[in-house]
Amino acid sequence: MDKKIALVHDQLHEFGGAERVLVALTEIFPNAPIYTAFHNPKNLGVHSKHFEKSNIIPSWAQKIPFFPSIYSPLRFLAPFIWKSFDFSKFDLVISSSGWYMCKGVKTGLKTINICYLHHPPRYLYGYETAVEWQKYALVKIYANIVNYFLRIWDYESSQKVDYFIANSIETKTRIKKFYRRYADVIYPPVNIPINIKRSNKKRNYYVTTARLTKAKHIDILIHAANKLHLQLKIIGSGREEEYLKSISGPTIEFLDHVEDSEFRNLYTNAKGFLFASVDEEFGIAPIEAMGYGVPVIAYSSGGLKETVQNGKNGFLYDKLEISSLISAINKFIKLSDQEHSLMRNNARKSAEKYSFKNFKENLLKFVKVHN
Structure with a gap:
């Protein structure tokens, strides 16, 4: 593929399902740089090896001391982070988006903007989250105010995506519900072994x-x-x-x-x-x-x-x-x-x-x- 392609991912601070998809995208588009909010190789541990050959371009947030530890309460910065990147020189941008809403990147009129959505942000739409922030009164007040404006931005930025890909029918349903957008479903890649060498020991x-x-x-x-x-x-x-x-x-x-x-x-x-x-x-x-x-x-x-x-x-x-x-x-x-x-x-x-x-x-x- 001769077109100039960029990949965008929420953050490279931990390794889960979304990051496994990003690894697959780097294998499909090995020359594409990866734009991300911040990159923390140490925290990725053994999984950091997957990105050793990639050109990773973190945002200005990388320079904020301790940002990986406080990026959740600073989520209101997400719109400013994604708007700060310049994708005008690219023909195609593929965002691997979820919690930190990297689908909100700003692209030019000639750039095709495809979002592979793992999920709309759970904390914006009433789904369970990793931290029960609702049980702390002051945190709840702060989060509700921030999340109100982020929901508006999340919806508006979703309208600027040219094409959505959902990782499941469940996610496709949520894209329709929260963004009023159509999405095709492409299930994410899973590491399937070619051969399984099973021992004769009883599995217990x-x-x-x-x-x-x-x-x-x-x-x-x-x-x-x-x-x-x-x-x-x-x-x-x-x-x-x-x-x-x-x-x-x-x-x-x-x-x-x-x-x-x-x-x-x-x-x-x-x-x-x-x-x-x-x-x-x-x-x-x-x-x-x-x-x-x-x-x-x-x-x-x-x-x-x-x-x-x-x-x-x-x-x-x-x-x-x-x-x-x-x-x-x-x-x-x-x-x-x-x-x-x-x-x-x-x-x-x-x-x-x-x-x-x-x-x-x-x-x-x-x-x-x-x-």
């Missing part, structure tokens, strides 16, 4: 991967594992880590971020994947587990209702309660060896549609049609 542990924040409800997984005496390995880090460790029994293990080889081994030999996130727009981690043939037991919410087929590649539970999760786990435990093997095979087949190959083909086709 469960796994979950998530940022350890309030909205992920890891505490429900822990309480269920404690009651059933299940081995649960938790991959991830976050502000809730110390609390979660304090309520964990002897069968719970925290692994923080792990290297790729250890990650593959953990997933290959896991019995099941547990998930309790609410209103997850897509949920890359459960699909990643299914790619290793690991059935998923997830709360029936958001995009998980699109990807987890109850009783086929996993189980869904209807109430965000420990007892509801335990009931789903017990259904899973009671499967015969043959039924469990079939569910593992179904999980693997389900995940294959979310491959990088499919993502690349669909994205390039979209760009070609709309460019």
